[in-house]
Amino acid sequence: MDIDLIQKRIRQFRDSRDWMKFHNPKNLAISISLESAELLEHFQWKSPEESELHAESAKSEIADEMADIAVYLIEMADNLGIDLEKAILGKLDKNAAKYPVEKAKGNAKKYTEL
Amino acid sequence: MDIDLIQKRIRQFRDSRDWMKFHNPKNLAISISLESAELLEHFQWKSPEESELHAESAKSEIADEMADIAVYLIEMADNLGIDLEKAILGKLDKNAAKYPVEKAKGNAKKYTEL
Amino acid sequence: MDIDLIQKRIRQFRDSRDWMKFHNPKNLAISISLESAELLEHFQWKSPEESELHAESAKSEIADEMADIAVYLIEMADNLGIDLEKAILGKLDKNAAKYPVEKAKGNAKKYTEL
Amino acid sequence: MDIDLIQKRIRQFRDSRDWMKFHNPKNLAISISLESAELLEHFQWKSPEESELHAESAKSEIADEMADIAVYLIEMADNLGIDLEKAILGKLDKNAAKYPVEKAKGNAKKYTEL
Numbered sequence: 001m002d003i004d005l006i007q008k009r010i011r012q013f014r015d016s017r018d019w020m021k022f023h024n025p026k027n028l029a030i031s032i033s034l035e036s037a038e039l040l041e042h043f044q045w046k047s048p049e050e051s052e053l054h055a056e057s058a059k060s061e062i063a064d065e066m067a068d069i070a071v072y073l074i075e076m077a078d079n080l081g082i083d084l085e086k087a088i089l090g091k092l093d094k095n096a097a098k099y100p101v102e103k104a105k106g107n108a109k110k111y112t113e114l
Numbered sequence: 115m116d117i118d119l120i121q122k123r124i125r126q127f128r129d130s131r132d133w134m135k136f137h138n139p140k141n142l143a144i145s146i147s148l149e150s151a152e153l154l155e156h157f158q159w160k161s162p163e164e165s166e167l168h169a170e171s172a173k174s175e176i177a178d179e180m181a182d183i184a185v186y187l188i189e190m191a192d193n194l195g196i197d198l199e200k201a202i203l204g205k206l207d208k209n210a211a212k213y214p215v216e217k218a219k220g221n222a223k224k225y226t227e228l
Numbered sequence: 229m230d231i232d233l234i235q236k237r238i239r240q241f242r243d244s245r246d247w248m249k250f251h252n253p254k255n256l257a258i259s260i261s262l263e264s265a266e267l268l269e270h271f272q273w274k275s276p277e278e279s280e281l282h283a284e285s286a287k288s289e290i291a292d293e294m295a296d297i298a299v300y301l302i303e304m305a306d307n308l309g310i311d312l313e314k315a316i317l318g319k320l321d322k323n324a325a326k327y328p329v330e331k332a333k334g335n336a337k338k339y340t341e342l
Numbered sequence: 343m344d345i346d347l348i349q350k351r352i353r354q355f356r357d358s359r360d361w362m363k364f365h366n367p368k369n370l371a372i373s374i375s376l377e378s379a380e381l382l383e384h385f386q387w388k389s390p391e392e393s394e395l396h397a398e399s400a401k402s403e404i405a406d407e408m409a410d411i412a413v414y415l416i417e418m419a420d421n422l423g424i425d426l427e428k429a430i431l432g433k434l435d436k437n438a439a440k441y442p443v444e445k446a447k448g449n450a451k452k453y454t455e456l
Contacts, residue, residue, distance in 0.1 A: 037379030151265030254393035
Protein backbone atom coordinates (compact mmCIF):
# COMPACT_ATOMS: atom_id res chain seq x y z
CA MET A 1 0.00 0.00 0.00
CA ASP A 2 1.42 3.33 -1.05
CA ILE A 3 0.76 5.26 2.15
CA ASP A 4 2.74 8.27 0.93
CA LEU A 5 0.54 8.63 -2.14
CA ILE A 6 -2.65 8.18 -0.10
CA GLN A 7 -1.55 10.76 2.49
CA LYS A 8 -0.67 13.18 -0.31
CA ARG A 9 -4.11 12.71 -1.89
CA ILE A 10 -5.85 13.16 1.50
CA ARG A 11 -3.90 16.37 2.19
CA GLN A 12 -4.81 17.75 -1.24
CA PHE A 13 -8.49 16.88 -0.78
CA ARG A 14 -8.61 18.43 2.69
CA ASP A 15 -6.51 21.54 2.05
CA SER A 16 -8.18 22.53 -1.21
CA ARG A 17 -11.43 22.63 0.80
CA ASP A 18 -9.81 24.45 3.75
CA TRP A 19 -10.99 21.71 6.12
CA MET A 20 -7.85 21.32 8.25
CA LYS A 21 -9.46 23.62 10.84
CA PHE A 22 -12.02 20.90 11.56
CA HIS A 23 -9.48 18.05 11.67
CA ASN A 24 -8.09 18.21 15.19
CA PRO A 25 -7.29 14.81 16.77
CA LYS A 26 -10.55 14.72 18.76
CA ASN A 27 -12.69 15.27 15.66
CA LEU A 28 -10.75 12.70 13.65
CA ALA A 29 -11.19 10.13 16.45
CA ILE A 30 -14.93 10.90 16.46
CA SER A 31 -15.05 10.43 12.69
CA ILE A 32 -13.25 7.08 12.85
CA SER A 33 -15.80 5.98 15.44
CA LEU A 34 -18.78 7.17 13.35
CA GLU A 35 -17.50 5.44 10.20
CA SER A 36 -16.98 2.26 12.24
CA ALA A 37 -20.64 2.45 13.26
CA GLU A 38 -21.63 2.67 9.60
CA LEU A 39 -19.63 -0.48 8.91
CA LEU A 40 -21.18 -2.26 11.90
CA GLU A 41 -24.68 -1.21 10.83
CA HIS A 42 -24.34 -3.62 7.90
CA PHE A 43 -24.40 -6.52 10.36
CA GLN A 44 -26.77 -5.10 13.02
CA TRP A 45 -29.40 -7.84 13.16
CA LYS A 46 -27.57 -10.63 11.36
CA SER A 47 -26.48 -13.99 12.71
CA PRO A 48 -22.76 -14.82 12.38
CA GLU A 49 -23.61 -16.97 9.33
CA GLU A 50 -25.73 -14.25 7.72
CA SER A 51 -22.90 -11.78 8.30
CA GLU A 52 -20.63 -13.96 6.11
CA LEU A 53 -23.22 -14.07 3.32
CA HIS A 54 -23.89 -10.34 3.56
CA ALA A 55 -20.16 -9.54 3.44
CA GLU A 56 -20.09 -11.32 0.09
CA SER A 57 -23.23 -9.80 -1.41
CA ALA A 58 -22.58 -6.23 -0.20
CA LYS A 59 -18.82 -6.38 -0.72
CA SER A 60 -18.59 -3.10 -2.60
CA GLU A 61 -20.58 -1.06 -0.04
CA ILE A 62 -18.61 -2.66 2.79
CA ALA A 63 -15.33 -1.85 1.03
CA ASP A 64 -16.46 1.79 0.85
CA GLU A 65 -17.21 1.90 4.60
CA MET A 66 -13.85 0.32 5.37
CA ALA A 67 -12.16 2.89 3.11
CA ASP A 68 -13.83 5.72 5.06
CA ILE A 69 -12.34 4.40 8.30
CA ALA A 70 -8.93 3.91 6.67
CA VAL A 71 -8.87 7.43 5.22
CA TYR A 72 -9.42 9.09 8.61
CA LEU A 73 -6.98 6.70 10.28
CA ILE A 74 -4.26 7.39 7.70
CA GLU A 75 -4.85 11.14 7.89
CA MET A 76 -4.67 11.07 11.68
CA ALA A 77 -1.37 9.16 11.54
CA ASP A 78 -0.07 11.73 9.05
CA ASN A 79 -1.14 14.70 11.19
CA LEU A 80 0.31 13.21 14.38
CA GLY A 81 3.59 12.07 12.82
CA ILE A 82 2.83 8.42 13.52
CA ASP A 83 4.34 5.73 11.30
CA LEU A 84 1.29 3.48 11.02
CA GLU A 85 3.15 0.47 9.60
CA LYS A 86 5.68 0.58 12.43
CA ALA A 87 2.85 0.96 14.99
CA ILE A 88 1.02 -2.06 13.51
CA LEU A 89 4.07 -4.32 13.51
CA GLY A 90 4.97 -3.23 17.05
CA LYS A 91 1.43 -3.92 18.27
CA LEU A 92 1.42 -7.38 16.68
CA ASP A 93 4.59 -8.16 18.65
CA LYS A 94 2.99 -6.94 21.88
CA ASN A 95 -0.17 -9.00 21.23
CA ALA A 96 1.91 -12.12 20.59
CA ALA A 97 3.64 -11.66 23.95
CA LYS A 98 0.33 -10.93 25.73
CA TYR A 99 -1.52 -13.99 24.41
CA PRO A 100 0.82 -16.97 24.52
CA VAL A 101 -0.33 -19.68 22.09
CA GLU A 102 -0.49 -22.38 24.77
CA LYS A 103 -2.90 -20.35 26.93
CA ALA A 104 -4.99 -18.64 24.27
CA LYS A 105 -5.56 -21.49 21.81
CA GLY A 106 -9.24 -21.74 20.88
CA ASN A 107 -10.16 -19.94 24.06
CA ALA A 108 -12.82 -17.29 23.71
CA LYS A 109 -12.81 -16.57 27.43
CA LYS A 110 -9.12 -15.77 27.54
CA TYR A 111 -9.56 -13.68 24.43
CA THR A 112 -12.38 -11.54 25.78
CA GLU A 113 -10.27 -10.74 28.80
CA LEU A 114 -7.58 -9.07 26.72
CA MET B 115 3.10 -0.14 3.84
CA ASP B 116 3.70 -3.83 3.26
CA ILE B 117 0.09 -5.01 3.52
CA ASP B 118 1.01 -8.55 2.41
CA LEU B 119 3.48 -8.95 5.26
CA ILE B 120 1.02 -7.51 7.79
CA GLN B 121 -1.78 -9.80 6.59
CA LYS B 122 0.58 -12.78 6.79
CA ARG B 123 1.55 -11.86 10.35
CA ILE B 124 -2.13 -11.38 11.35
CA ARG B 125 -3.09 -14.76 9.86
CA GLN B 126 -0.25 -16.49 11.72
CA PHE B 127 -1.18 -14.82 15.01
CA ARG B 128 -4.86 -15.72 14.62
CA ASP B 129 -4.50 -19.24 13.27
CA SER B 130 -1.87 -20.41 15.76
CA ARG B 131 -4.43 -19.49 18.47
CA ASP B 132 -7.34 -21.09 16.57
CA TRP B 133 -9.28 -17.81 16.70
CA MET B 134 -10.64 -17.73 13.14
CA LYS B 135 -13.89 -19.19 14.49
CA PHE B 136 -14.51 -15.90 16.34
CA HIS B 137 -13.55 -13.68 13.40
CA ASN B 138 -16.72 -13.51 11.31
CA PRO B 139 -17.40 -10.13 9.63
CA LYS B 140 -19.88 -9.06 12.31
CA ASN B 141 -17.42 -9.66 15.15
CA LEU B 142 -14.60 -7.91 13.28
CA ALA B 143 -16.84 -4.88 12.67
CA ILE B 144 -17.71 -4.85 16.40
CA SER B 145 -14.00 -5.01 17.26
CA ILE B 146 -13.14 -2.11 14.93
CA SER B 147 -15.89 -0.10 16.63
CA LEU B 148 -14.67 -0.98 20.15
CA GLU B 149 -11.05 -0.10 19.34
CA SER B 150 -12.27 3.20 17.85
CA ALA B 151 -13.95 3.93 21.17
CA GLU B 152 -10.65 3.32 22.98
CA LEU B 153 -8.99 5.84 20.68
CA LEU B 154 -11.78 8.36 21.22
CA GLU B 155 -11.63 7.89 24.99
CA HIS B 156 -8.26 9.67 24.89
CA PHE B 157 -10.05 12.89 23.92
CA GLN B 158 -13.32 12.44 25.87
CA TRP B 159 -13.38 15.65 27.92
CA LYS B 160 -10.74 17.65 26.09
CA SER B 161 -11.15 20.90 24.20
CA PRO B 162 -9.98 20.88 20.56
CA GLU B 163 -6.76 22.62 21.68
CA GLU B 164 -6.16 20.16 24.53
CA SER B 165 -6.69 17.29 22.09
CA GLU B 166 -3.74 18.59 20.03
CA LEU B 167 -1.50 18.74 23.11
CA HIS B 168 -2.62 15.33 24.33
CA ALA B 169 -1.99 13.78 20.90
CA GLU B 170 1.61 14.93 21.26
CA SER B 171 2.17 13.86 24.87
CA ALA B 172 0.40 10.47 24.57
CA LYS B 173 1.61 9.76 21.04
CA SER B 174 2.81 6.23 21.77
CA GLU B 175 -0.45 5.09 23.47
CA ILE B 176 -2.47 6.72 20.69
CA ALA B 177 -0.35 4.97 18.05
CA ASP B 178 -1.14 1.66 19.79
CA GLU B 179 -4.89 2.33 19.70
CA MET B 180 -4.69 3.28 16.04
CA ALA B 181 -2.74 0.10 15.34
CA ASP B 182 -5.49 -1.98 16.99
CA ILE B 183 -8.06 -0.48 14.62
CA ALA B 184 -5.77 -0.97 11.61
CA VAL B 185 -5.08 -4.62 12.47
CA TYR B 186 -8.78 -5.54 12.52
CA LEU B 187 -9.44 -3.47 9.41
CA ILE B 188 -6.61 -5.12 7.49
CA GLU B 189 -7.68 -8.58 8.65
CA MET B 190 -11.26 -7.92 7.62
CA ALA B 191 -10.12 -6.78 4.16
CA ASP B 192 -8.01 -9.94 3.88
CA ASN B 193 -10.89 -12.23 4.92
CA LEU B 194 -13.38 -10.56 2.58
CA GLY B 195 -11.04 -10.40 -0.42
CA ILE B 196 -11.11 -6.59 -0.44
CA ASP B 197 -8.14 -4.67 -1.86
CA LEU B 198 -7.96 -1.92 0.76
CA GLU B 199 -5.65 0.36 -1.22
CA LYS B 200 -7.92 0.20 -4.26
CA ALA B 201 -10.97 0.84 -2.04
CA ILE B 202 -9.28 3.88 -0.45
CA LEU B 203 -8.24 5.44 -3.77
CA GLY B 204 -11.69 4.79 -5.22
CA LYS B 205 -13.38 6.38 -2.19
CA LEU B 206 -11.14 9.47 -2.41
CA ASP B 207 -12.28 9.90 -6.03
CA LYS B 208 -15.94 9.59 -4.99
CA ASN B 209 -15.47 12.11 -2.16
CA ALA B 210 -13.82 14.59 -4.53
CA ALA B 211 -16.83 14.36 -6.84
CA LYS B 212 -19.30 14.61 -3.95
CA TYR B 213 -17.74 17.71 -2.38
CA PRO B 214 -16.80 20.14 -5.15
CA VAL B 215 -14.13 22.57 -3.96
CA GLU B 216 -16.17 25.65 -4.84
CA LYS B 217 -19.11 24.55 -2.68
CA ALA B 218 -17.30 22.87 0.19
CA LYS B 219 -14.47 25.33 0.81
CA GLY B 220 -14.21 26.17 4.51
CA ASN B 221 -17.79 25.17 4.99
CA ALA B 222 -18.47 23.11 8.08
CA LYS B 223 -22.19 22.98 7.40
CA LYS B 224 -21.76 21.50 3.96
CA TYR B 225 -19.28 19.06 5.41
CA THR B 226 -21.53 17.77 8.17
CA GLU B 227 -24.19 17.06 5.59
CA LEU B 228 -21.97 14.60 3.75
CA MET C 229 -38.75 5.89 37.34
CA ASP C 230 -38.31 9.10 39.31
CA ILE C 231 -36.52 11.13 36.61
CA ASP C 232 -36.73 14.32 38.67
CA LEU C 233 -34.87 12.75 41.59
CA ILE C 234 -32.25 11.25 39.27
CA GLN C 235 -31.69 14.56 37.47
CA LYS C 236 -31.37 16.31 40.85
CA ARG C 237 -28.78 13.76 42.01
CA ILE C 238 -26.85 14.08 38.73
CA ARG C 239 -26.81 17.89 38.99
CA GLN C 240 -25.56 17.73 42.59
CA PHE C 241 -22.83 15.23 41.68
CA ARG C 242 -21.70 17.30 38.68
CA ASP C 243 -21.92 20.76 40.21
CA SER C 244 -20.23 19.93 43.50
CA ARG C 245 -17.26 18.83 41.35
CA ASP C 246 -17.49 21.86 39.06
CA TRP C 247 -17.72 19.59 36.00
CA MET C 248 -20.47 21.41 34.08
CA LYS C 249 -17.75 23.11 32.03
CA PHE C 250 -16.90 19.74 30.47
CA HIS C 251 -20.53 18.73 29.85
CA ASN C 252 -21.40 20.43 26.56
CA PRO C 253 -23.72 18.42 24.27
CA LYS C 254 -20.83 17.17 22.11
CA ASN C 255 -18.93 15.76 25.09
CA LEU C 256 -22.06 14.15 26.53
CA ALA C 257 -22.80 12.49 23.17
CA ILE C 258 -19.20 11.21 23.08
CA SER C 259 -19.61 9.84 26.60
CA ILE C 260 -22.86 8.05 25.75
CA SER C 261 -21.06 6.47 22.80
CA LEU C 262 -18.05 5.41 24.91
CA GLU C 263 -20.24 3.88 27.61
CA SER C 264 -22.19 2.02 24.90
CA ALA C 265 -18.90 0.55 23.72
CA GLU C 266 -18.17 -0.68 27.25
CA LEU C 267 -21.56 -2.41 27.27
CA LEU C 268 -20.94 -3.94 23.84
CA GLU C 269 -17.48 -5.13 24.89
CA HIS C 270 -19.21 -7.66 27.15
CA PHE C 271 -20.49 -9.47 24.05
CA GLN C 272 -17.54 -8.87 21.68
CA TRP C 273 -16.68 -12.45 20.69
CA LYS C 274 -19.81 -14.24 21.87
CA SER C 275 -22.36 -16.12 19.82
CA PRO C 276 -26.00 -14.98 20.18
CA GLU C 277 -26.58 -17.91 22.56
CA GLU C 278 -23.48 -17.16 24.63
CA SER C 279 -24.60 -13.54 24.88
CA GLU C 280 -27.80 -14.70 26.62
CA LEU C 281 -25.84 -16.79 29.12
CA HIS C 282 -23.34 -14.02 29.75
CA ALA C 283 -26.12 -11.47 30.31
CA GLU C 284 -27.34 -13.72 33.10
CA SER C 285 -23.97 -14.45 34.73
CA ALA C 286 -22.63 -10.88 34.48
CA LYS C 287 -25.95 -9.19 35.19
CA SER C 288 -24.61 -6.83 37.84
CA GLU C 289 -21.66 -5.56 35.72
CA ILE C 290 -23.97 -5.18 32.73
CA ALA C 291 -26.49 -3.24 34.84
CA ASP C 292 -23.66 -0.87 35.82
CA GLU C 293 -22.69 -0.25 32.18
CA MET C 294 -26.33 0.37 31.27
CA ALA C 295 -26.62 2.79 34.20
CA ASP C 296 -23.59 4.73 32.90
CA ILE C 297 -25.32 5.20 29.55
CA ALA C 298 -28.61 6.16 31.24
CA VAL C 299 -26.95 8.73 33.51
CA TYR C 300 -25.39 10.64 30.60
CA LEU C 301 -28.59 10.34 28.58
CA ILE C 302 -30.73 11.67 31.42
CA GLU C 303 -28.28 14.50 32.12
CA MET C 304 -28.22 15.45 28.44
CA ALA C 305 -32.03 15.55 28.34
CA ASP C 306 -32.00 17.72 31.47
CA ASN C 307 -29.42 20.15 30.05
CA LEU C 308 -31.20 20.43 26.69
CA GLY C 309 -34.69 20.81 28.15
CA ILE C 310 -35.86 17.59 26.52
CA ASP C 311 -38.70 15.60 28.12
CA LEU C 312 -37.26 12.12 27.64
CA GLU C 313 -40.50 10.25 28.39
CA LYS C 314 -42.41 12.33 25.85
CA ALA C 315 -39.63 11.82 23.29
CA ILE C 316 -39.70 8.04 23.84
CA LEU C 317 -43.48 7.73 23.51
CA GLY C 318 -43.45 9.94 20.41
CA LYS C 319 -40.68 7.87 18.82
CA LEU C 320 -42.56 4.62 19.52
CA ASP C 321 -45.53 6.09 17.63
CA LYS C 322 -43.30 7.05 14.69
CA ASN C 323 -41.73 3.59 14.61
CA ALA C 324 -45.14 1.92 14.62
CA ALA C 325 -46.14 4.01 11.58
CA LYS C 326 -42.83 3.36 9.82
CA TYR C 327 -42.91 -0.42 10.22
CA PRO C 328 -46.44 -1.66 9.55
CA VAL C 329 -47.02 -5.06 11.16
CA GLU C 330 -48.09 -6.72 7.91
CA LYS C 331 -44.86 -5.77 6.14
CA ALA C 332 -42.38 -6.07 9.00
CA LYS C 333 -43.53 -9.30 10.63
CA GLY C 334 -40.58 -11.63 11.21
CA ASN C 335 -38.66 -9.88 8.52
CA ALA C 336 -35.04 -9.18 9.34
CA LYS C 337 -34.40 -7.66 5.95
CA LYS C 338 -37.14 -5.06 6.30
CA TYR C 339 -35.88 -4.35 9.79
CA THR C 340 -32.29 -3.71 8.81
CA GLU C 341 -33.50 -1.20 6.28
CA LEU C 342 -35.04 0.99 8.96
CA MET D 343 -41.17 8.33 33.82
CA ASP D 344 -43.62 5.46 33.52
CA ILE D 345 -41.13 2.70 32.73
CA ASP D 346 -43.79 -0.01 33.02
CA LEU D 347 -45.92 1.61 30.33
CA ILE D 348 -42.91 2.16 28.06
CA GLN D 349 -41.77 -1.46 28.47
CA LYS D 350 -45.30 -2.66 27.72
CA ARG D 351 -45.42 -0.55 24.55
CA ILE D 352 -41.96 -1.79 23.45
CA ARG D 353 -42.98 -5.43 23.99
CA GLN D 354 -46.18 -4.93 21.97
CA PHE D 355 -44.29 -3.24 19.13
CA ARG D 356 -41.64 -5.96 19.03
CA ASP D 357 -43.85 -9.00 19.52
CA SER D 358 -46.53 -8.00 17.01
CA ARG D 359 -43.68 -7.91 14.44
CA ASP D 360 -42.14 -11.17 15.69
CA TRP D 361 -38.78 -9.45 16.21
CA MET D 362 -37.81 -10.95 19.59
CA LYS D 363 -35.70 -13.50 17.70
CA PHE D 364 -33.34 -10.66 16.66
CA HIS D 365 -33.22 -9.05 20.11
CA ASN D 366 -30.57 -11.05 21.96
CA PRO D 367 -28.39 -9.01 24.36
CA LYS D 368 -25.51 -8.77 21.87
CA ASN D 369 -27.74 -7.29 19.15
CA LEU D 370 -29.37 -4.85 21.57
CA ALA D 371 -25.94 -3.67 22.75
CA ILE D 372 -24.92 -3.18 19.09
CA SER D 373 -28.11 -1.20 18.47
CA ILE D 374 -27.52 1.06 21.49
CA SER D 375 -24.02 1.73 20.15
CA LEU D 376 -25.28 2.48 16.62
CA GLU D 377 -27.97 4.86 17.86
CA SER D 378 -25.35 6.60 20.02
CA ALA D 379 -23.28 7.14 16.88
CA GLU D 380 -26.29 8.76 15.20
CA LEU D 381 -26.59 11.13 18.15
CA LEU D 382 -22.87 11.91 18.06
CA GLU D 383 -22.98 12.51 14.31
CA HIS D 384 -24.96 15.69 15.06
CA PHE D 385 -21.84 17.19 16.67
CA GLN D 386 -19.14 15.60 14.47
CA TRP D 387 -17.29 18.71 13.26
CA LYS D 388 -18.66 21.27 15.70
CA SER D 389 -16.76 23.27 18.31
CA PRO D 390 -18.04 22.97 21.91
CA GLU D 391 -19.81 26.33 21.46
CA GLU D 392 -21.39 25.32 18.15
CA SER D 393 -22.57 22.09 19.77
CA GLU D 394 -24.59 24.15 22.27
CA LEU D 395 -26.20 26.19 19.47
CA HIS D 396 -26.91 23.09 17.39
CA ALA D 397 -28.50 21.32 20.37
CA GLU D 398 -30.95 24.19 20.54
CA SER D 399 -31.74 24.48 16.84
CA ALA D 400 -31.98 20.72 16.18
CA LYS D 401 -33.63 19.89 19.50
CA SER D 402 -36.41 17.78 18.00
CA GLU D 403 -34.08 15.59 15.87
CA ILE D 404 -31.71 15.20 18.82
CA ALA D 405 -34.61 14.21 21.08
CA ASP D 406 -35.52 11.51 18.53
CA GLU D 407 -31.96 10.10 18.53
CA MET D 408 -31.91 10.10 22.33
CA ALA D 409 -35.26 8.31 22.35
CA ASP D 410 -33.85 5.60 20.06
CA ILE D 411 -31.06 4.93 22.55
CA ALA D 412 -33.48 4.98 25.49
CA VAL D 413 -35.88 2.54 23.81
CA TYR D 414 -33.18 -0.11 23.28
CA LEU D 415 -31.77 0.50 26.75
CA ILE D 416 -35.18 0.13 28.40
CA GLU D 417 -35.97 -2.99 26.37
CA MET D 418 -32.63 -4.54 27.28
CA ALA D 419 -33.25 -3.87 30.98
CA ASP D 420 -36.70 -5.45 30.62
CA ASN D 421 -35.35 -8.54 28.85
CA LEU D 422 -32.53 -9.03 31.35
CA GLY D 423 -34.65 -8.44 34.46
CA ILE D 424 -32.63 -5.36 35.41
CA ASP D 425 -34.29 -2.58 37.45
CA LEU D 426 -32.83 0.40 35.59
CA GLU D 427 -33.78 2.99 38.22
CA LYS D 428 -32.12 0.95 40.97
CA ALA D 429 -29.05 0.45 38.77
CA ILE D 430 -28.81 4.21 38.10
CA LEU D 431 -29.13 5.22 41.77
CA GLY D 432 -26.61 2.55 42.78
CA LYS D 433 -24.15 3.74 40.12
CA LEU D 434 -24.49 7.37 41.24
CA ASP D 435 -23.52 6.25 44.75
CA LYS D 436 -20.50 4.37 43.42
CA ASN D 437 -19.41 7.38 41.35
CA ALA D 438 -19.72 9.68 44.36
CA ALA D 439 -17.42 7.37 46.35
CA LYS D 440 -14.97 7.02 43.44
CA TYR D 441 -14.59 10.75 42.80
CA PRO D 442 -14.37 12.56 46.14
CA VAL D 443 -15.30 16.22 45.76
CA GLU D 444 -12.03 17.48 47.24
CA LYS D 445 -9.93 15.60 44.66
CA ALA D 446 -12.16 15.87 41.61
CA LYS D 447 -13.27 19.49 41.80
CA GLY D 448 -12.82 21.23 38.46
CA ASN D 449 -10.22 18.69 37.50
CA ALA D 450 -10.44 17.39 33.96
CA LYS D 451 -7.37 15.21 34.40
CA LYS D 452 -8.78 13.34 37.36
CA TYR D 453 -12.04 13.00 35.50
CA THR D 454 -10.53 11.51 32.38
CA GLU D 455 -8.91 8.84 34.50
CA LEU D 456 -12.24 7.48 35.73
